[in-house]
Amino acid sequence: MLGVMLNGKEAQEMEYLLKRELEELLLDLSDSRIDGIVKRAMEERYQMIFKLYKRFTPQKEYMQYVRQRQYGGKYEKSQSD
Template identity: 80%
Template sequence: MLGLMLSSKESQEMEYLLKRELEELLLDLSDSRIDGIVKRAMEERYQMIFKLYKRFTTQKEYLKYVRHRNHSDKYKTSQTD
């Protein structure tokens, strides 16, 4: 585990950057031209960035970006033997 000390201004900047990245990913995830495999990778990235974003914001703020499980399930490929 790593630690990070940020000033108030740096923390606000990090919050802003993470929020913009989440919004960009949401936009890309809604694009029907993007392949399912790519969307699955984007969904994994979204979840990682969302977890970081939660550390910088209040519950009220991060609840706007919660993605429900059914969004990511549709990108999974089924494997049958």
């Protein structure tokens, strides 16, 4: 495990960078020209970045980036539906 100490301005910059990366990945994931294998790797990257983003923002802000995972063209349904 690694730790990082950031001041307020650095934390804001990290939040901004992570948010931009999430938005870029969402845009790419919606592109029908991208192959399924590549999308799966992108989805894994999205989940990793999302977990980092959650550490920098309150729940109200990160909830808009919650995605259901997609495998083989089917979405997994959560048990809380």
